[in-house]
């Protein structure tokens with residue numbers, strides 16, 4: 001038995017939440033392997049639209065095990081909010097949500113540091129979601145952070161105070177204007193631990209191994225997207241974790257030979273929220289139409305997403321680095337409004353045509369487009385591939401030919417039901 005890995009192939013918000021929820025019936029265990037509440041994974045079924053941030057997108061299936069892996073960073077305050085939101089919908093997750101005891105914690109001062117560091121960067125800011133992600137991972141690799149298992153040690157409060165004290169020195173140095181909020185934030189944080197303690201903490205790596213030995217099917221759920229990977233994205237305009245397939249192995253603790261399929265989710269066009277290179281970005285009416293028809297506003301921060309045409313240079317890079325075995329194309333319905341659809345098939349950099357993403361973020365990239373025919377037809381009610389207009393089939397075939405990977409699912413609307421498996 002293997003662990004299948006599902007992840008985003010662009011800059012996040014590809015529709016991972018929707019797809020995980022859709023395919024959860026095929027699995028026994030759904031496990032988040034990195035990121036934190038910077039993620040916003042939307043699920044729509046029936047009359048419910050729900051956004052998950054930290055909790056795996058299999059949580060609406062009560063018979064499935066959901067795991068928050070060691071690679072995740074967890075803020076007890078946002079965790080409590082999410083649990084409360086689920087309870088308000090009648091979902092009680094204490095019996096089927098398990099958390100690795102090696103999961104790192106996000107402290108209130110991590111959030112303040114995130115804000116202070118971004119403010120200090122000024123024009124060069126990354127556009128962080130300000131959830132404390134960067135500072136928490138910094139403390140993880142710096143070997144300073146607190147983990148779930150520390151909560152149960154006698155000197156936990158002392159360790160908390162020590163780390164907070166170090167952060168406070170930095171916050172003073174950065175002239176943070178929010179230090180006066182800290183006492184209240186800390187009180188809230190400690191009170192939120194009570195909700196966290198209602199859950200069962202596990203040795204994630206042992207559990208995953210036991211599940212595999214017992215023949216259980218596991219799906220690893222990624223957050224963010226390949227182009228936000230801390231190593232392979234356009235650094236520093238990235239998040240602070242490995243969002244690529246390799247991150248699933250370290251984020252849950254399984255061996256390379258236990259990797260199964262790699263399911264890569266790509267939007268039929270591109271969006272990005274936050275700063276950094278985006279070669280196919282559109283600043284015109286076409287971009288606005290994509291944003292409007294695709295409802296491209298951040299699920300976590302509400303920020304308008306930057307929009308542009310599909311970038312096959314970037315997509316092929318993502319397919320390569322993740323070893324994608326199956327592609328899943330989402331939001332095809334959003335392209336129904338265009339007479340013609342552009343697809344970037346190469347870049348021109350310094351007068352040269354290239355298939356590579358330049359390592360230098362300042363390189364001027366001129367995207368080279370192939371123009372395909374639009375289908376100009378509402379595809380949201382369609383239920384099978386056979387019903388697809390010819391131009392959409394051509395669009396799908398073009399992507400498959402360029403990436404050399406089959407598109408296994410095409411999503412034609414936000415609802416779980418609006419998904420066509422081939």
Ligand code: GDP
Pocket residue numbers: 008012013014015016017018039040041042043044293294295299330331332333334411412413414415
């Ligand atoms: P994630 O972070 O990858 O889970 O994606 P988000 O939830 O942040 O953003 C995807 C948005 O697109 C959400 O609002 C989804 O409900 C919506 N969505 C997902 N698939 C489709 C689709 O095929 N068509 C349309 N129109 N919306 C979709």
Ligand code: IMO
Pocket residue numbers: 008011012013014038039040041126127128129130131133134222223224225228237238239240273274275299
């Ligand atoms: P999901 O899982 C889109 C972006 C932020 C910012 C950069 C760093 O919903 O796809 P961070 O808060 O990690 O310090 O922000 O990464 N970002 C995302 N963009 N979707 C996400 O998650 C994102 N999580 C972080 O906008 O540019």
Ligand code: MG
Pocket residue numbers: 012013014039040041042299300
């Ligand atoms: Mg999202």
